[in-house]
Amino acid sequence: MFQVLVALADGEKHGYAIIKDVARRTNGKERLRPTTLYTVLRRFEADGLIDETADRPDPALDDERRRYFRLTDRGRAVALAEADRLAATLAHARAMLHPRGL
Amino acid sequence: MSDRLFRALLRLLPEDLRAGYARDIEATFRAERRDAPGRLRLTGLWVATLWDLLRSLPGQHWEVLQRDGRYAFRLMRSQPVLSAAAVVTLALGIAANVAMFAVADAVLLAPLPYGDARRVVLVEERAAEREPGNMGYLTFLDVRARSRSFETMAAASQSFATLAGGGLEPERVNGMRVSASYFDVLGVRPAIGRGFRESEDRPGPARRVAVLSDGLWRRRFGASAAVVGRSISVAGNAFTVVGVMPRGFEDLVAERMYGGAEIWFPLGYDPAADFACRTCRHLGVFGRLARQVEPGVAETDVNGVLRALQADHPTQYDRPGVRIRRLEDVFLGPVRPIVMVLWAGVAALLLVACLNVANLLLLRANERTHEMAVRAALGVTPGRLSRQLLTESLILAGLGGLTALFPAWLAVRLVAEHGPSQLPRLADAALDMRALAACCAVTAASGLLFGIIPLRQIGRRNLAPTLRGAGRQTDTRDAWRVRALLAGSSVALAALLLVFAGLLVRTMTGLLAVAPGFEAEGVVTAEVVLSGNRYSAPSPREEIAKVTRFYTEVLELLRGYPGVERASAVTTLPLGGGLDQFGLHVVGRPHANPEEAPAADRFVVQDDFFQTLRIPLVRGRLFGPRDGAGGPLVAIINRTAADEIFRGEDPLGHRVVLGPPNAAPRTIVGIVGDTRHEGLDRPAGAQVYVPHAQWAWAEGAMTLLVRGQGDMAALAGAVRQAVHSVDPDQPVSKLREYREIVATSVAARRFTSGLLAVFSITAVLLAVVGLYGTLGVMVGLRRREIGVRLALGADAASVRRMILAQGMRPAVAGLLSGLALAAVGVTGLRSLLFEVQSRDPLTFAAVAVLLLTVTAAACLGPMWRAGRVNPASALRTE
Numbered sequence: 001m002f003q004v005l006v007a008l009a010d011g012e013k014h015g016y017a018i019i020k021d022v023a024r025r026t027n028g029k030e031r032l033r034p035t036t037l038y039t040v041l042r043r044f045e046a047d048g049l050i051d052e053t054a055d056r057p058d059p060a061l062d063d064e065r066r067r068y069f070r071l072t073d074r075g076r077a078v079a080l081a082e083a084d085r086l087a088a089t090l091a092h093a094r095a096m097l098h099p100r101g102l
Numbered sequence: 103m104s105d106r107l108f109r110a111l112l113r114l115l116p117e118d119l120r121a122g123y124a125r126d127i128e129a130t131f132r133a134e135r136r137d138a139p140g141r142l143r144l145t146g147l148w149v150a151t152l153w154d155l156l157r158s159l160p161g162q163h164w165e166v167l168q169r170d171g172r173y174a175f176r177l178m179r180s181q182p183v184l185s186a187a188a189v190v191t192l193a194l195g196i197a198a199n200v201a202m203f204a205v206a207d208a209v210l211l212a213p214l215p216y217g218d219a220r221r222v223v224l225v226e227e228r229a230a231e232r233e234p235g236n237m238g239y240l241t242f243l244d245v246r247a248r249s250r251s252f253e254t255m256a257a258a259s260q261s262f263a264t265l266a267g268g269g270l271e272p273e274r275v276n277g278m279r280v281s282a283s284y285f286d287v288l289g290v291r292p293a294i295g296r297g298f299r300e301s302e303d304r305p306g307p308a309r310r311v312a313v314l315s316d317g318l319w320r321r322r323f324g325a326s327a328a329v330v331g332r333s334i335s336v337a338g339n340a341f342t343v344v345g346v347m348p349r350g351f352e353d354l355v356a357e358r359m360y361g362g363a364e365i366w367f368p369l370g371y372d373p374a375a376d377f378a379c380r381t382c383r384h385l386g387v388f389g390r391l392a393r394q395v396e397p398g399v400a401e402t403d404v405n406g407v408l409r410a411l412q413a414d415h416p417t418q419y420d421r422p423g424v425r426i427r428r429l430e431d432v433f434l435g436p437v438r439p440i441v442m443v444l445w446a447g448v449a450a451l452l453l454v455a456c457l458n459v460a461n462l463l464l465l466r467a468n469e470r471t472h473e474m475a476v477r478a479a480l481g482v483t484p485g486r487l488s489r490q491l492l493t494e495s496l497i498l499a500g501l502g503g504l505t506a507l508f509p510a511w512l513a514v515r516l517v518a519e520h521g522p523s524q525l526p527r528l529a530d531a532a533l534d535m536r537a538l539a540a541c542c543a544v545t546a547a548s549g550l551l552f553g554i555i556p557l558r559q560i561g562r563r564n565l566a567p568t569l570r571g572a573g574r575q576t577d578t579r580d581a582w583r584v585r586a587l588l589a590g591s592s593v594a595l596a597a598l599l600l601v602f603a604g605l606l607v608r609t610m611t612g613l614l615a616v617a618p619g620f621e622a623e624g625v626v627t628a629e630v631v632l633s634g635n636r637y638s639a640p641s642p643r644e645e646i647a648k649v650t651r652f653y654t655e656v657l658e659l660l661r662g663y664p665g666v667e668r669a670s671a672v673t674t675l676p677l678g679g680g681l682d683q684f685g686l687h688v689v690g691r692p693h694a695n696p697e698e699a700p701a702a703d704r705f706v707v708q709d710d711f712f713q714t715l716r717i718p719l720v721r722g723r724l725f726g727p728r729d730g731a732g733g734p735l736v737a738i739i740n741r742t743a744a745d746e747i748f749r750g751e752d753p754l755g756h757r758v759v760l761g762p763p764n765a766a767p768r769t770i771v772g773i774v775g776d777t778r779h780e781g782l783d784r785p786a787g788a789q790v791y792v793p794h795a796q797w798a799w800a801e802g803a804m805t806l807l808v809r810g811q812g813d814m815a816a817l818a819g820a821v822r823q824a825v826h827s828v829d830p831d832q833p834v835s836k837l838r839e840y841r842e843i844v845a846t847s848v849a850a851r852r853f854t855s856g857l858l859a860v861f862s863i864t865a866v867l868l869a870v871v872g873l874y875g876t877l878g879v880m881v882g883l884r885r886r887e888i889g890v891r892l893a894l895g896a897d898a899a900s901v902r903r904m905i906l907a908q909g910m911r912p913a914v915a916g917l918l919s920g921l922a923l924a925a926v927g928v929t930g931l932r933s934l935l936f937e938v939q940s941r942d943p944l945t946f947a948a949v950a951v952l953l954l955t956v957t958a959a960a961c962l963g964p965m966w967r968a969g970r971v972n973p974a975s976a977l978r979t980e
Contacts, residue, residue, distance in 0.1 A: 014126070014129075014130075015126050015127075015129070015130040016129070016130045016133040016134065019130065019134070031150070033150060033151055033153075033154030033155075034126075034127040034130040034131050034134070034151065034154070035115070035127060035151075035154045035155045035158045036154055036158055037130070038119070038123040038126055038127050038130075039119065039158055039161075039162065041123070042119060042122060042123060066126060066129050066130075067126055
């Protein structure tokens with residue numbers, strides 16, 4: 001669900017936008033479905049990683065049934081920490097896999 | 103349409119997720135649908151979305167359950183006394199029901215151990231004046247040959263075998279002699295070897311084959327696979343084992359009708375033999391009904407055969423008929439009422455427990471009204487609140503169910519080991535997977551039952567006034583009505599159980615007050631079955647002499663032992679469960695059809711029999727030394743035989759014939775008191791006693807009776823010693839005190855009445871506690887009103903009267919309802935009652951007085967508290 005946090009990193013989005021963003025960035029490998037997504041969003045909201053934003057887009061583009069979510073400072077910190085962890089894991093793996101002297 | 107469908111599917115989600123995000127989920131799905139043109143992609147989207155929804159459901163609901171569960175446990179910890187009371191109360195009711203299920207499962211619900219058991223029937227011949235019963239061999243052969251209703255039929259008789267050799271002590275085992283088709287009738291094949299062939303079911307050496315039970319095979323033959331073909335010694339003769347029955351084959355016929363037979367031999371009757379006659383009714387007959395044939399149809403068929411036989415043999419049948427019953431009805435029919443009554447009892451007990459717990463939860467719900475109101479104001483829906491309350495109830499029930507497991511297991515063990523032997527297969531009762539499943543079902547049902555009541559109360563209530571601090575008075579009245587109804591219902595169920603228990607206790611009292619006609623206290627009994635070459639002889643006279651000599655020597659030895667007052671022996675023990683009836687013909691009063699002669703229970707006795715059992719002499723004399731083999735043939739009859747057969751005439755000096763009309767007549771020399779024989783609840787029929795040495799053939803199987811003082815174990819030891827002194831190879835079996843045998847005859851009723859008494863006392867206690875608690879809470883909540891009444895001049899006595907009336911109203915209503923229920927329900931008890939009407943006014947009145955007294959006593963505490971309310975402090979507190 002790290003992907004959901006990353007999707008919100010560049011600004012607030014509604015649920016469908018998050019789904020499309022995750023699918024695009026993972027080249028279609030991760031396809032979130034609405035129930036799973038909103039279960040995750042509810043948990044993130046309860047944990048203070050995201051919150052609902054009052055900002056709405058242009059009414060012509062808006063759907064009043066949708067809610068928009070944004071990353072909180074805490075959520076951003078958690079996402080960064082996870083990114084650092086993944087990077088460290090990747091660096092360690094590369095170091096182990098490359099032969100010596102190369 | 104697809105929007106509606108999707109919205110409907112979303113209703114599967116937990117309410118809080120749905121409340122917060124259903125619109126978003128729906129909007130997102132609509133957007134995905136727009137971006138999925140084409141039927142194929144749309145179908146794929148639906149499938150993926152559905153799968154996602156269904157996959158996430160268990161996790162969602164599990165999360166909610168965990169939250170509610172954590173809250174429920176926190177709540178229980180904050181009210182430990184109330185929670186413990188609820189759990190213990192439920193555990194009582196659930197344990198009783200689970201134990202009862204385990205017993206009923208083993209006794210009633212488990213199928214009989216026969217192939218296609220519903221087709222296996224008992225065929226009993228009936229004559230005009232006689233109960234249906236055994237059949238004669240020639241009758242059996244004709245019925246088998248001529249009836250069209252059976253696939254196969256078989257006859258069986260009791261047998262005994264003394265097994266010797268193999269380095270083991272000689273052992274007497276009960277056995278059966280059966281037709282070759284017996285195992286086909288039962289639909290069970292031996293696990294090893296085979297059953298009997300038709301060629302073995304005839305007299306001669308071919309008959310010397312045997313089939314063993316699994317228990318005997320393991321116990322005596324080391325479970326050796328090489329047992330088939332092995333020669334065994336049975337009463338000094340060589341028999342060949344041809345088969346072993348399967349393990350787990352619990353033949354109820356062998357167990358209940360033939361003393362627990364462990365070995366089977368071919369019947370092997372010669373149709374020309376004396377004992378094979380049509381009127382020698384000593385064979386049990388069993389049949390496997392042809393497919394689609396009902397017992398009623400088979401009865402009509404066999405009745406036709408018997409009428410034809412009567413036409414051919416008019417002096418050997420008297421208005422013959424047949425009764426055909428499925429074996430399951432034979433064995434389970436008599437015990438069904440017992441099990442069903444007990445099951446109703448535990449169900450009522452569980453209901454009382456649930457009502458009490460519902461009352462406790464209502465009290466708690468009342469105290470949580472403010473909490474519920476705040477949560478409702480914060481947006482928690484009634485559905486969500488209800489789910490939480492129900493979860494709390496189910497967790498409480500679950501704890502009750504878990505707590506019930508050990509008591510249920512213990513109860514099942516106790517009943518299985520010490521319950522009455524009249525309940526077949528009781529020893530098989532166990533807390534198995536089916537009982538555990540029943541425990542889960544009962545637990546869940548209890549949780550729903552007592553959970554629903556407070557749920558409805560919260561659900562119906564307008565919680566808004568509670569936030570303002572108002573409405574408490576209204577709440578009290580509403581809650582009081584429900585609580586009063588619960589308390590009254592508990593009293594009703596307690597009344598029902600008390601009536602049942604009262605009727606059965608009166609039955610037991612009546613039964614135990616019945617004089618059996620003899621004194622069993624201080625008497626030890628033991629069974630001896632003489633067999634083998636030592637006791638056989640070419641002529642019946644010599645055989646009788648050998649057998650009589652054995653018993654005479656044993657009894658002489660016994661009478662010489664210290665502590666022994668009297669000793670004797672008899673073929674059939676009164677109340678011992680055996681039945682041995684013969685036709686009794688009065689010489690000079692022939693019947694056109696000898697079969698019309700009355701039947702009498704026959705007892706072949708040794709000297710001193712009447713003195714040993716203290717059966718009183720009414721008139722004439724008892725048997726003495728002159729009534730031996732060479733003396734004039736004599737008989738003694740009982741009072742009932744004298745009244746029914748001789749109708750006011752003095753029977754003494756009359757001559758009677760016992761058995762076939764051409765048997766030797768004997769003179770009646772004495773009349774003795776009646777002895778109960780078929781049961782304490784069955785009056786004595788005609789009974790006739792003959793001296794052992796004077797019977798027509800040797801009676802090798804007798805029960806020794808020893809009356810003595812002091813230690814019964816020492817007497818039992820003396821019996822063994824005396825028998826082995828005369829014949830060291832002679833086993834002695836069933837050594838027990840006679841009073842145990844008499845107690846066994848009423849064991850089933852005693853068991854039922856005892857359990858019902860326990861249930862009813864428990865139910866009364868629970869009902870009284872519930873009423874006391876309900877009234878106490880009401881007094882607490884109406885303190886202000888009571889304070890106002892007292893301040894306005896009412897005296898304490900009138901306040902107490904008001905509280906008493908409030909408490910007694912539901913109690914009286916419950917009592918009347920319970921008595922009305924009992925008046926209807928007692929019809930199920932009729933077969934268990936003895937000398938008491940099912941709607942016995944005395945019992946009903948006693949229950950009413952008892953319940954009125956205890957419920958009035960339950961009101962005393964709250965009455966006292968109400969009368970002591972201080973008006974000033976009551977008004978100030980508000």
